[in-house]
Amino acid sequence: MAQKINFILNNVELSVESATGKTLLDFIRKDAKLTGTKEGCCREGDCGACTVLIGEIINDELHYKSVNSCLYPIGKVNGKHVVTIEGINSDELTPVQHAYTEENASQCGFCTPGFIISTTGYLLKNDKPNIDSAINAVAGNVCRCTGYVSIKRALNDIVEEMKLYDNSDNVITELISKKYIPEYFSTIKERLKRLEIIELKESNKTLIVGGGTDLYVQREDDLKNEDLVFVSADAAEKIYKEGNSIFITGSTTFQELAHSDVIKELIPNIEEVNKLIASLPIRNSATIAGNIVNASPIADMTIILLTLNTALHLNDNRTVPLREFFLGYKTLAKSETEIIEKIEIQIPEGKTLFNFEKVSKRTHLDIASVNSAFIISLEDKKIVSCGLSIGGVAPIPLFLKETSAYLEGKDLDTETIKGALKIIDKEISPISDVRGSAEYKRLLAKQMFKSHFIKLFPDKISVEDL
Amino acid sequence: MKRDIENHVTGISKFVDDFPTLDGTLEAYLFYSEKAHAEILNIDYASALKSEGVADILTANDIPGENQIGGIIKDEMLFAEHEVEFIGEPIALVIADTKENAKKASNKIVVEYKDLPVVTDPREAYEKGLLIRPPQIFSGGDVDSAWSGCDVVVEGKVDSGGQEHLYLETQASYAVPTDSGLKIYSSTQSPTVVQRTISNVLNIPMHRIEVDVLRLGGGFGGKEDQATIWAVLSALAAYKLNRPVKLVLSRMDDLKITGKRHPYSSDYKIGLSKDGKILAYEVTFYQNAGAFADLSTAILERTLFHAANCYAIPNVKATGISCKTNLPPNTAFRGFGGPQGMFVIEAALHKAADVMGIDVDILQQKNLIADNDVYFYGQKVENAQAVNSWQTADEKFNLDKLKKEVRNFNEQNERFKKGFAVMPISFGISFTNSFLNQASALVHVYTDGSVGVSTAAVEMGQGVNEKIIEVCSRTFSISKNRIKIETTNTTRIANTSPTAASTGADLNGNAAKIACDNILERLKIIAAQELNAKDSEKLSIENEQVYLEGQETDLGWDELIQAAYLSRTNLSSHAYYATPDIYFDRDKNIGSPFAYHVYGTSFITVTVDCLLGIYKFDSVKIVHDFGKSLHRLIDLGQAEGALAQGIGWMTMEELVQSANGELKSNTLSTYKIPDIYSVPDEVIIEFLENSENRFGPFNSKAIGEPPFMYGIGVYFAILNAMKSFDPNLELFYNAPITPEKVLLALYPEVKV
Secondary structure, X not given: OOEEEEEEEOOEEEEEEEOOOOEHHHHHHHHOOOOXXXXXXXXXXXXXXXXXXXXXXXXXXXXXXXEEHHHOEHHHHOOOEEEOHHHOOOOOOOHHHXXXXXXXXXXXXXXXXXXXXXXXXXXXXXXXXXXXXXXXXXOOOOOOOXXXXXXXXXXXXXXXXXXXXXOOOOHHHHHHHOXXXXXXXXXXXXXXXXXXXXXXXXXXXXXXXXXXXXXXXXXXXXXXXXXXXXXXXXXXXXXXXXXXXXXXXXXXXXXXXXXXXXXXXHOOOHHHHHHHHOOHHHHHHOEHHHHHHXXXXXXXXXXXXXXXXXXXXXXXXXXXXXXXXXXXXXEEOOOOOOOEEEEEEEOOOOOOEEEEEEEOOOOOOXXXXXXXXXXXXXXXXXXXXXXXXXXXXXXXXXXXXXXXXHHXXXXXXXXXXXXXXXXXXXXXXXXXXXXXXXXXXXHHHHHHHHHHHHHHOOOOOOOOOO | OOOHHHHHHOOOOOOHHHOOOOOOOEEEEEEEOOOOOEEEEEEEOHHHHOOOOEEEEEOHHHOOOOXXXXXXXXXXXXXXXXXXXXXXOEEEXXXXXOHHHHHHHHOOOEEEEEEOOOOOOHHHHXXXXXXXXXXXXXXXXXXXXXXXXXXXXXXXXXEEOOEOOOOOOOOEEEEEEXXXXXXXXXXXXXXXXXXXHHHHHXXXXXXXXXXXXXXXXXXXXXXXXXXXXXXXXXXXXXHHHOOOEEEEOOHHHHHHHOOOEOOEEEEEEEEEOOOOOEEEEEEEEEEEEEOOOXXXXXXXXXXXXXXXXXXXXXXXXXXXXEEEOOOOOOOOOOOOOHHHHHHHHHHHHHHHHHHHOOOHHHHHHHOEOOOOXXXXXXXXXXXXXXXXXXXXXXXXXXXXXXXXXXXXXXXXXXXXXXXXXXXXXXXXEOOOOHHHOEEEEEEEEOOOOOEEEEEOOOOOOOOHHHHHHHHXXXXXXXXXXXXXXXXXXXXXXXXXXXXXXXXXHHHHHHHHXXXXXXXXXXXXXXXXXXXXOOOHHHEEEEOOEEEEOOEEEEEEHHHHHHHHHHOOOOOEEEEEEEOOOOEEEXXXXXXXXXXXXXXXXXEEEEEEEOOOOEEEEEEEEEEEOOEOOOOHHHHHHHHXXXXXXXXXXXXXXXXXXXXXXXXXXXXXXXXXOXXXXXXXXXXXXXXXXXXXXXXXXXXXXXOOOHHHHHHHHHHHHHHHHHHHHOOOXXXXXXXXXXXXXXXXXXXXXXXX
16 A cells, blocks of 8 residues: 655655555665665664654744654654755764764764764754763664763763854754754755645554554564554643643653653653653654553553553543553453543642652663552651552553552551562562563562662661661 | 765765665575474475565575585584574575565475474583584693692682674675676675685685675674675575575574574682682683584684683693584674683682682782793793783772772662772784784775775774774875775685784784885885985885985875886785794694783772662773774774673673573563663773884784673672672672672572
């Protein structure tokens, strides 16, 4: 199946006949013959060699974000601007390219275009760059040669140089004038507006794609020749408060969630938590609803939402509590065509404290061996309410109902925690797999539970006590 | 000339899969065994042959020459016929119009197997007599009679895991039929091995096969021997079908079926005097070779050569046993067996220090090798820098202060503990198969004064091209912009040794230097004529200008080249270099196999979260012996990159196999290599000053592999941190030290 998809690739308007499920990477390399974007790396979004920028107009402003083109269906670029390394190049090296060159921050060169794109995308998004967020922006790019030390030096040079500029202007205008991006970027906004956007057809109602970041890893072969159902990402307000609830549109990305002030009220360190979850290009694509329906027992965002009183509003007006949504391994309380439209979180009463723990072989951007979220509200010494969830210890992302119930009404002390550990032991049933042995996961789950208390109440609970 | 790196940052640099393909190009997909050990009873290709787009399916029956690709030992068939011995062993090659169609067709091939016993553990293989070749013993002194004179004797077991290369560019080859034979664009570190193996399989002479290598998207040893098979497969298909054929592996196939760093299981016994001198060391290495020899025997030898790391030990006996298992043949990986050997001696010292109740760095420092000592296999030590680099590191970074900071931190913290370790290294440079230590170079000076240089060196990110440019630029004293490094091509440079063993810049740089010197001599004669000087000896070129007796003349490089050309002077030179003074007697296992050694010392600090069993790397401070660096940024980058790989090997990089030989960690989401957050917060690498080296061009030293071994220290730093959390901790030496191993060791009571 093929249909017309209109978009701008670098400096050229294109009208492409394609199945909407084809990956953007295949289009770029095989059809457009632009080989600066690298393939063969993983097709899992785990290396970043295929990173490109996607530009779109939101609220009359042109915004860019980095995505992994190996996991990005071409249907999703309909009406947008796609930037590959070739679209960044000018006659002379850009200051970003120059910094990488000066610091020798490229050895074999295979991963390098991805780093340049991620770094340039970072500058397009941040008018006040600093080294920590710059590192975070390239954290999804893997390099096997440099050991990253020279890349950090290059990023530092870039950030320092940017600090010299007065960034009061529009960031795109600013970057064009300093030659970080070519002149043609100034014309993109108008050209995107002029682009004829044809509504895409859907050939198969069960092939529903949100961000695609899990689906394409698992089922690229099933998707690439199909016209998919794209969950609309255009809701004006994706996260909002209404009454005693927070509503999150299903297509909200991880990155949007992490930057939401509404969410920050509930989970103040959500940005830090988000950093542990996935790389920026993945967070730019992956959706909250997608994380839930993928039903991984170790899904980070789902584990967080499980601690809260969360309900899922499906597109046929059905509502299912999140804690009742997972029936068994990858089995959901929804039909094949039902879509999560909104996620409703009841705002807990009183002051709550939240903590998230995740342990994996590699600290960042790895799938957890075990993860756990905990929310608690105290009155004096008494636990008024709490919610504990642990991932990787059951066939489903697990809300520990009995442990949570046990804790409620008890005093916050060592005895309570020790008592709860016994219940956790009964509630979890980890299995051995590539992410760790059953005995390790069991031990780790309990250590994490202790860690929640040690982190949230350092004055009351210490390592020695437990 | 643009530098390579300028093409990298603009995405202009091409890799095999980026080359524009010719009309009529077909794509190949390998059909391989899904069984680790089985008899093949029947194979049905009928349905696959009818599959969409299929051009042909090639099997052992289609091989015109020998069905054999083994390098050192001829034990590896290109296509299995009656028995398969690892998951991934080639059975047939499917060729179709697209890779997708070839893969689809390959899924339609039906094989009937009869399962045979699977062995994945090297000790089990040894018990069953499954060996690649008989055990090999290197020894010096007499360990057996030395034990009685030791005050402390410690024994134990040490394991180290394998490691996936994870070169970002997967294995790739593109074979194109030519009038007379084939041209192969291969992502290989060993163009001649590719050429020779194709010649053998196709039964055509080597001169009909041209192998061309532009660059590799990373190699790390993974493309020394194991790029060959893909080149041979594509060549066979191109030859049989008379069409260009491309073969590029998917990441998952690459992870699943190509060899890795060898896992080792080892037993050691170490004896010391009470004042800390190592008197005797006995070690047996059980190397997990996988199903076929590949480079395993050479790798095992290097393990033996590095069994004592940088320590002078009078009595050593090191036994190497290469064990045949049902895993993909393991292969070269940065360090080439050296790291596995060095990990064991470091573990032995660590354990001995624990038994003696002293800090291990006291033992390490006391036993550092020095000039006039003898490496236990007979090589006399010259120009040793072990003590020098240790002392320089101490002066620059203050060993006692670092240790004290760690102690203070640990006294004040309960949950988090810091650990400190020193990792000194000594790594021998030269192929231990002495004949490989040769190289040649072809230098052309064109009439416009620009220079083209061909050597046997393959550029894979290690910067060998820029180093050779540096050598030529310094020799001629002309701008680097005038010099271009050509592809590595077997028609320009024949009989190439692999670009491996850290020797690429040494061997090829020396050859290029000789070629430039040859041309320079001829140019000086022309310059003497032009300047009416009697003696060309009194001439020199500096900054592209001819000098006579130290005085600048009007004669510049461009004019000089023109004059030379017009007076019919040969402006090309093919030159040859062989490393002098190296030999090794394989009957006695005694000799002087290395041109020189590279030394250095690292100080490592880590922090362990003893509640969750996770850790971070605080700082790595290194003094490294670079010789007189040809290019400081390149050398620094090599050291930084090697360190990260070493840390990865010791910590997060874990290959998980099931008992039936299947790789479970077969994706980038299950096999994790260091990311930007895994780098130590602080990495300081200082250049050891005043280190000379007559074997390296302009006194430089090899750099590729040695710094990898600094990463080994991370293991001991983590262990030391754990020990301060739990003084009763049972020390264990089983790398990688994953968060799982840390946590389970810290809380042994919960073990089932």
